[in-house]
Amino acid sequence: MELKKVIGQEAAKIDQLMREDIRALEADGYDPLLIEILDYALLSGGKRVRPLLVVLSARICGCDDDGVYRLATAFEYLHTATLIHDDVIDNAGERRGLASVFKKYGLEAAILTGDFLHAFSMERVSQCGGASALGIFCRATSGMVDGEYTQLRTAGNLDQSEEDYFSVIMGKTALLIGAACEIGTIYGGGDELGRKGLRTYGLNLGCAFQIVDDLLDYQGDPKRTGKAVGNDLAEGKVTLPLIYALQRADVTDRARLLSILSDEGQRQQQVAEVSSLIEKYHGFSDARLKAEEMGALAVRALPDVSDATIPPEQKVLVDLCTYVLNRDK
Amino acid sequence: MELKKVIGQEAAKIDQLMREDIRALEADGYDPLLIEILDYALLSGGKRVRPLLVVLSARICGCDDDGVYRLATAFEYLHTATLIHDDVIDNAGERRGLASVFKKYGLEAAILTGDFLHAFSMERVSQCGGASALGIFCRATSGMVDGEYTQLRTAGNLDQSEEDYFSVIMGKTALLIGAACEIGTIYGGGDELGRKGLRTYGLNLGCAFQIVDDLLDYQGDPKRTGKAVGNDLAEGKVTLPLIYALQRADVTDRARLLSILSDEGQRQQQVAEVSSLIEKYHGFSDARLKAEEMGALAVRALPDVSDATIPPEQKVLVDLCTYVLNRDK
Numbered sequence: 008m009e010l011k012k013v014i015g016q017e018a019a020k021i022d023q024l025m026r027e028d029i030r031a032l033e034a035d036g037y038d039p040l041l042i043e044i045l046d047y048a049l050l051s052g053g054k055r056v057r058p059l060l061v062v063l064s065a066r067i068c069g070c071d072d073d074g075v076y077r078l079a080t081a082f083e084y085l086h087t088a089t090l091i092h093d094d095v096i097d098n099a100g101e102r103r104g105l106a107s108v109f110k111k112y113g114l115e116a117a118i119l120t121g122d123f124l125h126a127f128s129m130e131r132v133s134q135c136g137g138a139s140a141l142g143i144f145c146r147a148t149s150g151m152v153d154g155e156y157t158q159l160r161t162a163g164n165l166d167q168s169e170e171d172y173f174s175v176i177m178g179k180t181a182l183l184i185g186a187a188c189e190i191g192t193i194y195g196g197g198d199e200l201g202r203k204g205l206r207t208y209g210l211n212l213g214c215a216f217q218i219v220d221d222l223l224d225y226q227g228d229p230k231r232t233g234k235a236v237g238n239d240l241a242e243g244k245v246t247l248p249l250i251y252a253l254q255r256a257d258v259t260d261r262a263r264l265l266s267i268l269s270d271e272g273q274r275q276q277q278v279a280e281v282s283s284l285i286e287k288y289h290g291f292s293d294a295r296l297k298a299e300e301m302g303a304l305a306v307r308a309l310p311d312v313s314d315a316t317i318p319p320e321q322k323v324l325v326d327l328c329t330y331v332l333n334r335d336k
Numbered sequence: 337m338e339l340k341k342v343i344g345q346e347a348a349k350i351d352q353l354m355r356e357d358i359r360a361l362e363a364d365g366y367d368p369l370l371i372e373i374l375d376y377a378l379l380s381g382g383k384r385v386r387p388l389l390v391v392l393s394a395r396i397c398g399c400d401d402d403g404v405y406r407l408a409t410a411f412e413y414l415h416t417a418t419l420i421h422d423d424v425i426d427n428a429g430e431r432r433g434l435a436s437v438f439k440k441y442g443l444e445a446a447i448l449t450g451d452f453l454h455a456f457s458m459e460r461v462s463q464c465g466g467a468s469a470l471g472i473f474c475r476a477t478s479g480m481v482d483g484e485y486t487q488l489r490t491a492g493n494l495d496q497s498e499e500d501y502f503s504v505i506m507g508k509t510a511l512l513i514g515a516a517c518e519i520g521t522i523y524g525g526g527d528e529l530g531r532k533g534l535r536t537y538g539l540n541l542g543c544a545f546q547i548v549d550d551l552l553d554y555q556g557d558p559k560r561t562g563k564a565v566g567n568d569l570a571e572g573k574v575t576l577p578l579i580y581a582l583q584r585a586d587v588t589d590r591a592r593l594l595s596i597l598s599d600e601g602q603r604q605q606q607v608a609e610v611s612s613l614i615e616k617y618h619g620f621s622d623a624r625l626k627a628e629e630m631g632a633l634a635v636r637a638l639p640d641v642s643d644a645t646i647p648p649e650q651k652v653l654v655d656l657c658t659y660v661l662n663r664d665k
Contacts (some may be wrong), residue, residue, distance in 0.1 A: 037478075037482050037485075038482050038485035038486050038489060039489075040485050040488065040489050041481070041482060041485045088451075092447050092448075092451060095443070095447060096443065096444045096447055096448075114424070114425060115425045115484070115488055116485075116488065118421050118424060118425055118447065119421075119425075119481045119484050119485060119488075120481075121451070122421060122450070122454065122477070122481055123477075123478055123481040123482075125451065125454050125455070125477075126454070126458070126474045126477035126478050126481075127474070127478060129455070129458045129470070129474055130470065130471055130474035130475070133462055133467050133470045133471070133474075134467065134471070137467070138462050138463065138466070138467065141458070141459065141462045141470070142459055142462070142463070145455045145456070145458055145459035145462075146459070148451070148452075148454075148455035149366075149452055149455050149456060152370070152448045152449075152451050152452040152455075153366050153367050153370060153452075155444070155448050156366075156367035156369050156370045156445075156448060157367050159369065159444055159445065159448075160367060160368075160369050
């Protein structure tokens with residue numbers, strides 16, 4: 008089946024379960040304002056990639072039980088909690104083309120809804136996946152926070168290394184994706200080797216995803232991405248293409264880059280100049296190569312099966328890598 | 337042993353374990369800024385009442401295993417997470433006489449540290465207490481959020497009923513205290529009846545505690561409480577003494593109270609007048625009676641044993657009720 012069709016079909020199942028969960032909370036007497044915000048934050052679209060990875064990882068291990076979807080929702084709950092808190096931290100007014108929870112309902116509601124979803128997601132993982140799955144889930148959460156701390160501590164540092172960058176995107180994106188794959192494998196009854204392989208797949212896929220995201224920030228078509236070009240630059244975020252350029256630039260170009268980067272107004276106005284300097288030092292093309300390399304590592308970590316025996320779910324995981332690398336939004 | 341001595345002795349054990357946890361996180365390579373904030377937020381004093389209740393509840397069931405202290409720390413982690421997020425929501429600069437995490441380290445660090453402690457506490461409960469303990473812990477967290485939503489939704493509503501007040505303090509204070517007792521009982525191997533009894537003890541103790549807290553806000557000695565008199569009133573929080581007065585006041589007094597309450601400046605300046613109106617309608621004395629009633633309900637919910645066989649830990653639980661009712665800070 009075509010990848011987009013699989014994604015759409017599985018996302019519909021996850022949405023349906025989340026809708027049922029919210030209705031059950033409503034029936035349990037939870038506050039009407041909380042219910043309204045959960046509806047708003049959880050059911051306004053999204054590809055549900057993390058839950059999909061849980062389901063596919065379990066299926067690869069031979070699991071044909073539909074209970075895995077219930078476990079999978081936990082990843083959308085935690086992911087949404089993270090986004091809601093991130094929007095408070097970044098003072099962000101928009102999310103997926105709609106007003107953010109923070110903007111629409113205020114600071115208190117945003118912090119509380121994130122906390123609620125945190126607890127809700129963890130209870131779900133414990134119920135459906137057991138203690139070892141919960142341990143992985145909680146450690147992914149701690150790692151995400153740790154990554155944000157690294158970002159917070161190194162913000163404004165223009166001498167970031169490739170290693171700093173990877174430690175940030177590992178926390179920001181890859182850990183939760185790796186945990187989705189690993190926990191899916193545990194649920195599906197996979198062995199230690201399978202767990203490790205799927206986790207490695209997820210971590211690499213997550214990093215590739217984030218590198219492409221950071222490339223699109225410079226090179227994307229705003230009509231497709233829905234975001235202005237040069238957002239990260241304007242906010243002073245130093246991503247991989249820029250790290251490469253800063254490392255390789257000659258004295259004059261480096262001084263020029265540093266002078267733009269250290270001034271907020273310049274950062275907003277000189278996107279084109281920064282882009283052309285990154286281009287000059289192959290920052291974009293090498294970042295893309297890095298993403299492709301990590302995509303290849305992801306695929307190589309999948310179970311070793313001959314083409315004749317490859318399960319359809321494994322095919323979807325491979326297609327997902329291609330999709331992540333080639334997406335334009 | 338005297339209650340204060342027990343509290344001090346047990347708090348020292350909890351502090352020691354928390355110190356070891358933070359050192360272990362440091363050794364695991366967690367970000368130095370996160371480590372610094374955990375030290376600051378967790379190790380700046382506190383009576384550790386919630387962990388103490390876990391330990392005592394387990395001991396009553398005959399548990400003599402020291403692993404219960406590890407489980408107990410989870411309650412201090414979750415409680416601290418809640419306080420840190422509350423201080424962001426309330427824009428509070430101080431906590432226990434020190435600058436709040438929000439004030440000292442900023443919004444991002446405060447939200448992230450709360451999230452970290454959330455995940456950390458839940459992993460701990462799952463590890464040490466198992467899935468059913470985690471279910472109770474997560475539902476207490478959800479209930480706390482739900483209570484804050486009720487407070488958010490009804491804020492500024494001057495026609496609150498006693499029922500509204502109890503639904504708020506149940507979430508704000510009592511649920512976590514009830515969960516501490518219940519989870520301690522589970523750890524100690526208590527039966528269904530014991531669990532229910534200790535949970536009821538905790539819920540009533542928590543409500544009594546909060547009513548006394550709200551009384552101290554009007555009647556406490558700032559030198560003892562460390563807080564200015566009339567804080568809640570200034571913030572527009574309608575607590576039990578005021579609810580009683582509003583329900584019972586004649587037309588003139590009620591109009592006067594409503595006129596003060598609806599004006600922020602008046603609320604700050606007319607504390608003495610509001611107090612004397614509450615006094616006139618027995619708001620303070622009846623709130624105190626209510627707290628004493630709930631303290632008695634707490635004690636009555638404890639296991640039924642003759643005086644000769646009462647375990648020392650049960651004696652401490654009884655003393656704790658007396659202490660909560662008579663505290664002046």
